[in-house]
Amino acid sequence: MxxxxxxxxxxxxxxxxxxxxxxxxxxxxxxRTGARIRVxxxxxxxxxxxxxxxxxxxxxxxxKELVASPGxxxxxxxxxxxxxxxxLVRAALEAGKPVVTANKNLIAEHGGELFxxxxxxxxxxxxxxxxxxxVPIVRALAEAVCGDRLLALRGILxxxxxxxxxxxxxxxxxxxxALRLAQQAGYxxxxxxxxxxxxxxxxxxxxxxxxxxRCEISPAQIAATGIGRVSAEDFxxxxxxxxxxxxxxxxxRHGDELEVSVRPWLVSRKSxxxxxxxxxxxxxxxxxxTGTHMLYGRGAGSGPTGIAVLSDLMQIxxxxxxxxLAFRQSVAAPCDVKLPISAHRVLAPWYLRLTVKDRPGIVxxxxxxxxxxxxxxxxxxxxxxxxKERLSFVVTVxxxxxxxxxxxxxxxxxxxxMLEPALVLPILExxxx
Amino acid sequence: MxxxxxxxxxxxxxxxxxxxxxxxxxxxxxxRTGARIRVxxxxxxxxxxxxxxxxxxxxxxxxKELVASPGxxxxxxxxxxxxxxxxLVRAALEAGKPVVTANKNLIAEHGGELFxxxxxxxxxxxxxxxxxxxVPIVRALAEAVCGDRLLALRGILxxxxxxxxxxxxxxxxxxxxALRLAQQAGYxxxxxxxxxxxxxxxxxxxxxxxxxxRCEISPAQIAATGIGRVSAEDFxxxxxxxxxxxxxxxxxRHGDELEVSVRPWLVSRKSxxxxxxxxxxxxxxxxxxTGTHMLYGRGAGSGPTGIAVLSDLMQIxxxxxxxxLAFRQSVAAPCDVKLPISAHRVLAPWYLRLTVKDRPGIVxxxxxxxxxxxxxxxxxxxxxxxxKERLSFVVTVxxxxxxxxxxxxxxxxxxxxMLEPALVLPILExxxx
Numbered sequence: 001m002x003x004x005x006x007x008x009x010x011x012x013x014x015x016x017x018x019x020x021x022x023x024x025x026x027x028x029x030x031x032r033t034g035a036r037i038r039v040x041x042x043x044x045x046x047x048x049x050x051x052x053x054x055x056x057x058x059x060x061x062x063x064k065e066l067v068a069s070p071g072x073x074x075x076x077x078x079x080x081x082x083x084x085x086x087x088l089v090r091a092a093l094e095a096g097k098p099v100v101t102a103n104k105n106l107i108a109e110h111g112g113e114l115f116x117x118x119x120x121x122x123x124x125x126x127x128x129x130x131x132x133x134x135v136p137i138v139r140a141l142a143e144a145v146c147g148d149r150l151l152a153l154r155g156i157l158x159x160x161x162x163x164x165x166x167x168x169x170x171x172x173x174x175x176x177x178a179l180r181l182a183q184q185a186g187y188x189x190x191x192x193x194x195x196x197x198x199x200x201x202x203x204x205x206x207x208x209x210x211x212x213x214r215c216e217i218s219p220a221q222i223a224a225t226g227i228g229r230v231s232a233e234d235f236x237x238x239x240x241x242x243x244x245x246x247x248x249x250x251x252x253r254h255g256d257e258l259e260v261s262v263r264p265w266l267v268s269r270k271s272x273x274x275x276x277x278x279x280x281x282x283x284x285x286x287x288x289x290t291g292t293h294m295l296y297g298r299g300a301g302s303g304p305t306g307i308a309v310l311s312d313l314m315q316i317x318x319x320x321x322x323x324x325l326a327f328r329q330s331v332a333a334p335c336d337v338k339l340p341i342s343a344h345r346v347l348a349p350w351y352l353r354l355t356v357k358d359r360p361g362i363v364x365x366x367x368x369x370x371x372x373x374x375x376x377x378x379x380x381x382x383x384x385x386x387x388k389e390r391l392s393f394v395v396t397v398x399x400x401x402x403x404x405x406x407x408x409x410x411x412x413x414x415x416x417x418m419l420e421p422a423l424v425l426p427i428l429e430x431x432x433x
Numbered sequence: 434m435x436x437x438x439x440x441x442x443x444x445x446x447x448x449x450x451x452x453x454x455x456x457x458x459x460x461x462x463x464x465r466t467g468a469r470i471r472v473x474x475x476x477x478x479x480x481x482x483x484x485x486x487x488x489x490x491x492x493x494x495x496x497k498e499l500v501a502s503p504g505x506x507x508x509x510x511x512x513x514x515x516x517x518x519x520x521l522v523r524a525a526l527e528a529g530k531p532v533v534t535a536n537k538n539l540i541a542e543h544g545g546e547l548f549x550x551x552x553x554x555x556x557x558x559x560x561x562x563x564x565x566x567x568v569p570i571v572r573a574l575a576e577a578v579c580g581d582r583l584l585a586l587r588g589i590l591x592x593x594x595x596x597x598x599x600x601x602x603x604x605x606x607x608x609x610x611a612l613r614l615a616q617q618a619g620y621x622x623x624x625x626x627x628x629x630x631x632x633x634x635x636x637x638x639x640x641x642x643x644x645x646x647r648c649e650i651s652p653a654q655i656a657a658t659g660i661g662r663v664s665a666e667d668f669x670x671x672x673x674x675x676x677x678x679x680x681x682x683x684x685x686r687h688g689d690e691l692e693v694s695v696r697p698w699l700v701s702r703k704s705x706x707x708x709x710x711x712x713x714x715x716x717x718x719x720x721x722x723t724g725t726h727m728l729y730g731r732g733a734g735s736g737p738t739g740i741a742v743l744s745d746l747m748q749i750x751x752x753x754x755x756x757x758l759a760f761r762q763s764v765a766a767p768c769d770v771k772l773p774i775s776a777h778r779v780l781a782p783w784y785l786r787l788t789v790k791d792r793p794g795i796v797x798x799x800x801x802x803x804x805x806x807x808x809x810x811x812x813x814x815x816x817x818x819x820x821k822e823r824l825s826f827v828v829t830v831x832x833x834x835x836x837x838x839x840x841x842x843x844x845x846x847x848x849x850x851m852l853e854p855a856l857v858l859p860i861l862e863x864x865x866x
Contacts, residue, residue: 021580021722031647032579032766128577134723136569136577144561144569146465147454147743214464272729275708289454289736290567296705297726304723310580315763324757330748333465 004317005040007072009063009088010079011048014102014129017306018076019054022313033314035321040071063088067095074316076309077101086110093117093125098325100312102129102305108203108219111210115332124319124328126312131204132157132281134304135297136311140285141211142330148287150212152252154428157204159279159299160195161227161247163187165264166277169235169244175228187279198224198247198262205249208283209260211331212251215339217260223343225263229423234353236383237394241351243268245425246276250346257342266351266427273428344402348426349378352395352409356417358388369411370397373404390419396427437750438473440505442496442521443512444481447535447562450739451509452487455746466747468754473504496521500528507749509742510534519543526550526558531758533745535562535738541636541652544643548765557752557761559745564637565590565714567737568730569744573718574644575763581720583645585685587861590637592712592732593628594660594680596620598697599710602668602677608661620712631657631680631695638682641716642693644764645684648772650693656776658696662856667786669816670827674784676701678858679709683779690775699784699860706861777835781859782811785828785842789850791821802844803830806837823852829860 006022008015019039022029030036039054043066053059060066067075067088075092077099079085085106092099093114101107107114107130118125128138132155141150156162160182167178179196182188194200202222209217227247238244248265251258267274272294276282281299286292298304319325356362363380370377375397382393397405405424413421439455441448452472455462463469472487476499486492493499500508500521508525510532512518518539525532526547534540540547540563551558561571565588574583589595593615600611612629615621627633635655642650660680671677681698684691700707705727709715714732719725731737752758789795796813803810808830815826830838838857846854 017722025580025582028582028647029580031769032575032763034762134578134581134720134726136573139572139577140569142465143748144572144744145567145740147458147462147747148567148740149458149461214461272705272708275705287567287740289450290740291731291737293567293728293730295726295728298724303721307578307581307720307723311577314580315576318762319757322759322762324752324759326755326757329467329751329755330465336464 002034002321003036003038004320005038005071005073006076006313007041007043007066007069007074008039008076008078009043009066010077011042011044012078013302014305014309015042015076015078017302018078018309021306021310023054029314033318033321035317037313037317041066041069064091067092067097072097073320074098074100074313076313077103078309082106082109089114090117093121093123096121096123098123098125098316100126100129100309100316102309104130104203104207108206111207112216112335118332119327122327124316124326125332126316127207127331128312129305129308131207132283133297133299133301134307135281135283135295135299137208137283137295138211138331140295141208145285145287145290146330148289150253150285150287152250152286153208153212153283154273155205155208155249155283156246156273156276156281157249157299158195158201158247159281160188160192162276163279164196165227165230165245165247168230168232169238172232172235174232175230196228197226201247201249201262205251205260205262209251209258210335213253213258213339214333214335214337215258216335217341221341222260222262227264230264233383233392234423237353237381238266240381241266241396243427244274246273248428252346253339254342254345256339257345258339259342259345264425266425268427268429270430271428344406346402346426347399349399349429350397350405351425351427352397353392353423354395354412355390355392355419357419358391359417362417365415366395366412370395370408373400373408375400375404375408435467435754436469436471437753438471438504438506439509439746440474440476440499440502440507441472441509441511442476442499443510444475444477445511446735447738447742448475448509448511450735451511451742454739454743456487462747466751466754468750470746470750474499474502497524500525500530505530506753507531507533507746509746510536511742515539515542522547523550526554526556529554529556531556531558531749533559533562533742533749535742537563537636537640541639544640545649545768551765552760555760557749557759558765559749560640560764561745562738562741564640565716566730566732566734567740568714568716568728568732570641570716570728571644571764573728574641578718578720578723579763581722583686583718583720585683585719586641586645586716587706588638588641588682588716589679589706589709589714590682590732591628591634591680592714593621593625595709596712597629598660598663598678598680601663601665602671605665605668607665608663629661630659634680634682634695638684638693638695642684642691643768646686646691646772647766647768647770648691649768650774654774655693655695660697663697666816666825667856670786670814671699673814674699674829676860677707679706681861685779686772687775687778689772690778691772692775692778697858699858701860701862703863704861777839779835779859780832782832782862783830783838784858784860785830786825786856787828787845788823788825788852790852791824792850795850798848799828799845803828803841806833806841808833808837808841
């Protein structure tokens with residue numbers, strides 16, 4: 001069979017982007033796969049106007065009809081949400097039809113179960129589009145560095161927060177001003193909670209950490225701290241420290257444990273991750289043999305995400321054309337490695353921003369609290385011309401475990417001059433070299 | 434068959450790196466592929482000492498014996514050079530055995546013919562390790578962005594020259610001093626011609642341009658200019674222009690033509706390519722739908738290149754274990770797109786460094802020559818405290834075709850105050866956003 005019919009469920013931005021790419025690059029796709037891919041069917045709850053239906057495609061409003069259609073050989077799930085998408089993907093796999101999905105929530109929550117079902121039915125499932133748009137990070141982890149022992153994965157996985165932090169850094173804006181700009185530019189939703197609280201990045205990290213470390217992990221196990229407490233002031237200090245601030249999703253091996261977190265980091269200008277600006281995504285990998293490498297690109301949008309969906313479609317269509325369609329072990333390898341999820345094991349230098357009512361002796365008291373944890377202060381810096389009533393200063397601390405720094409900060413936060421809890425950021429010094 | 438025997442020919446740095454990775458990550462490899470990969474045989478002309486032979490492997494000195502061995506299911510070619518490697522790879526494919534090669538010269542020169550043979554024999558050929566070490570650029574082009582229409586590919590593909598340029602930039606060294614350091618650090622060979630003249634990058638660009646654009650292209654069609662004329666002075670000017678200098682391998686679509694070249698560029702600090710330092714490699718892709726993205730990492734060494742070989746081995750072993758071994762269309766798609774190779778079509782801003790014997794009226798004459806090509810000068814800058822007898826200054830020109838700038842430079846070079854031909858670099862302004 002050299003003609004492969006695709007059924008797209010949830011014909012929104014990504015679904016349309018996929019259909020457009022299939023239509024416009026048909027000849028090229030055939031040359032590269034040996035198969036003619038065509039959009040056989042599209043499904044959307046609210047009926048599409050005729051002009052919106054791809055030429056030659058059948059429009060339906062019930063996904064069950066699409067899955068059952070003999071003309072649909074591969075099901076593309078771009079509807080989003082979890083419950084209905086879960087039902088759809090299960091039904092397609094049960095029917096022996098390969099699935100390509102762009103749904104990070106679904107794979108983060110139910111990936112293990114769906115991979116197992118795909119294995120039993122011996123059909124492939126493609127998830128490249130579920131993380132970081134056109135950045136081929138799923139392939140990189142599943143097929144390129146899979147022979148290496150990974151030590152750490154550090155990603156900028158949420159374009160909205162990276163856009164906000166970039167504007168704060170470049171234009172000296174407050175968090176609220178930058179968020180408003182992001183909303184105006186269409187990068188942030190009216191309710192931006194999922195992005196700015198790190199929930200979106202958490203789902204993506206969950207998917208990547210499983211691929212990288214083959215250990216079972218659920219989004220709820222990942223501690224997420226948002227960017228709401230990062231202020232314009234922090235970017236002043238960051239600049240003085242030759243650094244910037246980024247929301248990083250991190251999974252790091254510590255001996256036989258895995259530490260996973262999403263939170264803002266102070267990122268040194270020496271690290272190439274500090275060069276990732278605007279709504280871009282990037283993932284930096286550190287492998288025992290491969291050293292440090294990075295993938296970078298657009299993380300969202302109909303163009304990039306549509307091409308990510310298409311990349312999985314082409315691989316599956318190519319296998320169909322060659323008569324060797326089967327479950328793909330690489331993206332869906334069993335997650336049977338035992339790496340307990342740990343917390344507070346990160347060993348890093350630290351950035352503490354303290355907001356205080358000034359009086360003599362503050363630095364001495366803070367320094368004593370840090371010294372009691374056997375940690376060394378690297379620098380103390382303060383912006384000039386601040387009001388005595390409410391001033392901020394920054395202390396950077398040489399590498400020490402998060403346990404130790406948390407203990408020191410707990411003590412500092414209870415001191416009477418503190419006007420709000422200290423902002424604590426780990427520092428990424430130089431992951432790029 | 435779940436046990437897959439690998440035969441490695443040319444047991445040097447990369448061959449040993451591959452064998453080490455196979456041995457040390459055996460359990461992980463099996464979980465991810467469903468196959469047990471073992472080194473069945475190694476071949477080297479000069480016999481190996483016993484300790485150097487991987488446990489359980491058979492050491493031979495004649496590759497024909499290795500290819501014929503029933504225990505060898507996949508042949509790894511890491512011998513280098515073209516003639517013997519060509520014979521070996523042909524023989525293995527003819528015998529129906531999959532091949533994984535790290536040999537850029539071989540694939541640049543004979544890729545088309547070997548892919549055709551692999552297709553006829555219906556066996557896969559893996560070439561990930563032939564370009565940029567552990568950076569999965571072959572997979573990215575063949576399987577990830579393959580559904581997009583690529584507009585341009587810009588790569589830092591030679592670690593030696595990037596190391597030299599980085600040292601010149603960071604430490605203010607001359608080219609000769611930086612080359613000597615690169616030789617001491619083991620990044621450059623005693624005869625560094627292939628690296629510094631851009632020949633090595635040319636072979637790699639040839640492989641990538643075929644994958645990206647599916648048009649037949651040979652290394653000889655790619656104009657290569659080395660970095661020998663870049664001086665410490667140029668880095669002074671680059672810094673003033675908020676830029677650096679990098680040797681870029683570029684393939685760019687201009688309408689229905691493809692322009693390919695290897696040469697030094699002035700790269701603006703706004704482009705993320707300017708952040709690629711030391712012996713690292715990076716490839717930036719610009720796609721119609723995917724926009725700009727980049728892959729970055731270590732381009733050479735036994736660790737990274739061994740893992741790249743292993744990534745192809747794992748994919749092939751996985752297919753063998755699933756009983757669906759076959760030719761892989763994706764990396765070896767036919768190169769039947771007609772994109773004539775063009776020259777001097779690049780439209781870019783330009784950097785001209787002129788070295789002159791000073792006298793009044795020079796800038797006016799230079800400006801007239803540029804104006805005659807309907808090109809606009811952007812800036813003129815000069816380092817202070819230079820000798821009148823031999824001073825340099827820099828002119829930057831707003832975007833104009835290479836034809837026009839070449840014409841202007843030809844005229845300028847013939848002027849009596851010129852002490853040596855102008856150094857002409859195209860400027861990459863902002864490929865990262």
